[in-house]
Amino acid sequence: MYSEVLETMDGGREFMGKRKVTILCSGFGLGFYIPGLLAASEFGKRDIKAEVLVFESFLEHDKREHIADSRTAYHSNFALANISARMPMDIRNSIDYAQVELLLETWKAEERYEFISLSGHWIYILDLYREKMLPNPIHVDLLYVDSDLAPSWKSLKKFHPRYDEHYYNACLYDTDKMAIRYEIPVLPGTTLPFESRKRRLVVHGGGWGMGTYQSTIPELASHNYGLDIVAYDWKEAKPDPDHRYWMNDPEWCSWVKSANGLHEFPPYIEIAGEDTNSYTAEADHHWLYDIASEAMAIVAKPGAGTLIDSLASETPLILLEPFGSHELSNLELWESLGFGIRYEKWREMDFSVDILKEMHQAIKNRPGERTNYVDHYCSRVALTKS
Known part of the structure; x- marks a missing residue:
C-alpha cells in the first residue's frame, strides 16, 4: 500500500505552478461522475485546484459510440443489465492509447502528482503515468463510492489482481462495521425538517434509468403521495396535476465537455402538465438534490450517487431491486443503519409516513464525526513547497 502521508512529492524540489488534484471519473453511471464534481467543488473551497476528467473520453471512437446502445438495452432490460454486471471486461482493448499518450505528456509537463480515481478503468492509465x-512518486486515491466493488473495480481485480499495490484505498463505507467512514457533502447548511417537507416522493432509476422504478408509480400515486419522477426519455413523461416529470437534458453527455471546456453538472428539463421548462446546469450540485431535499423519501435502487443524496439531504431511501452485488451491499448497509427500507416491506406497512420520519431522524442523528472525504484526503496528502 502506498504511504498515507506525503510531505513533499519528490524529496524537496520546489514545485512549479499551483497544486492541482486530478479527479478521474466515469460516465458509465452518474454515481461515478457526480461525486467527482462534488469533490472538485470541495477542493475549490480549500483553495486547491481540481480538474475532472471522464474515462469514456479516452476510449476508441467506435467503442464510445456503442455506450448509447448499452444504455438503451439496460434501461429496457434490467435482467440483462444485472447479467452484464457479473461479466468481467478487459477495458484495455477499448482504450485509445494515442490519445492517452498525449494526456500523459500533458500531465508530465504540468507536473501532476495527485489523483483520485472513482473508476477501476483509470488504473491502467495511471500505471502508465x-x-x-x-x-518521482505520484499519489493516487482509489475512491470507492459503493460499499463493495463496482463492476469496473471487479474487472480490474480479475485482470490486475495487485492493482492497489502502489495506491491508497479510500472507502466511504465500512461494511464490516456497517458504518460510514467518510461523506461527500452536497450543499452547506441545515436540511429541511421532516415536518416542513412536502408529501412527495422522488422516483428514479439512477443515471441510466435502470430497474423497477416505473412499476412502483401507480401504487405510490394511489396512496396520496405526489411524485417527482425522473424520466429516462420523453415518452416516459406522462404528467398530471399531482406528479412532475424531470429529466437530464437528453443532449447532454457526461464525457463531452461544456462550452467552457469543463465537465459540469447536467442541465435539466421539467415537464409539468403541458409545460416544458429547460434549465441550465447548477454550478455546484446536481439538480435532483434540490428536489430530494424537499421530499419525504427517495424511491430508487441503491446506487452510489443516491446514497450520497440520501445522506446529505437526510432523505430516507425506499430501496428497489439493486443493480449488481455492489448495490446489494449498499442496500444492506442502508437497511442496517436504519436509513432505508425495502419497497416490499414498506408496502406491508401500508406506505407509512411515520416510518419515513423515523428513518429521516436516524440519518439526522447518525453517530460518528461526519468526516468530509476531502478533509480526510487533505490530512493525509500534504503537498508543501520547499
Whole structure:
C-alpha cells in the first residue's frame, strides 16, 4: 500500500505552478461522475485546484459510440443489465492509447502528482503515468463510492489482481462495521425538517434509468403521495396535476465537455402538465438534490450517487431491486443503519409516513464525526513547497 502521508512529492524540489488534484471519473453511471464534481467543488473551497476528467473520453471512437446502445438495452432490460454486471471486461482493448499518450505528456509537463480515481478503468492509465514519472512518486486515491466493488473495480481485480499495490484505498463505507467512514457533502447548511417537507416522493432509476422504478408509480400515486419522477426519455413523461416529470437534458453527455471546456453538472428539463421548462446546469450540485431535499423519501435502487443524496439531504431511501452485488451491499448497509427500507416491506406497512420520519431522524442523528472525504484526503496528502 502506498504511504498515507506525503510531505513533499519528490524529496524537496520546489514545485512549479499551483497544486492541482486530478479527479478521474466515469460516465458509465452518474454515481461515478457526480461525486467527482462534488469533490472538485470541495477542493475549490480549500483553495486547491481540481480538474475532472471522464474515462469514456479516452476510449476508441467506435467503442464510445456503442455506450448509447448499452444504455438503451439496460434501461429496457434490467435482467440483462444485472447479467452484464457479473461479466468481467478487459477495458484495455477499448482504450485509445494515442490519445492517452498525449494526456500523459500533458500531465508530465504540468507536473501532476495527485489523483483520485472513482473508476477501476483509470488504473491502467495511471500505471502508465506512474512508470513515466519514476523515480518521482505520484499519489493516487482509489475512491470507492459503493460499499463493495463496482463492476469496473471487479474487472480490474480479475485482470490486475495487485492493482492497489502502489495506491491508497479510500472507502466511504465500512461494511464490516456497517458504518460510514467518510461523506461527500452536497450543499452547506441545515436540511429541511421532516415536518416542513412536502408529501412527495422522488422516483428514479439512477443515471441510466435502470430497474423497477416505473412499476412502483401507480401504487405510490394511489396512496396520496405526489411524485417527482425522473424520466429516462420523453415518452416516459406522462404528467398530471399531482406528479412532475424531470429529466437530464437528453443532449447532454457526461464525457463531452461544456462550452467552457469543463465537465459540469447536467442541465435539466421539467415537464409539468403541458409545460416544458429547460434549465441550465447548477454550478455546484446536481439538480435532483434540490428536489430530494424537499421530499419525504427517495424511491430508487441503491446506487452510489443516491446514497450520497440520501445522506446529505437526510432523505430516507425506499430501496428497489439493486443493480449488481455492489448495490446489494449498499442496500444492506442502508437497511442496517436504519436509513432505508425495502419497497416490499414498506408496502406491508401500508406506505407509512411515520416510518419515513423515523428513518429521516436516524440519518439526522447518525453517530460518528461526519468526516468530509476531502478533509480526510487533505490530512493525509500534504503537498508543501520547499
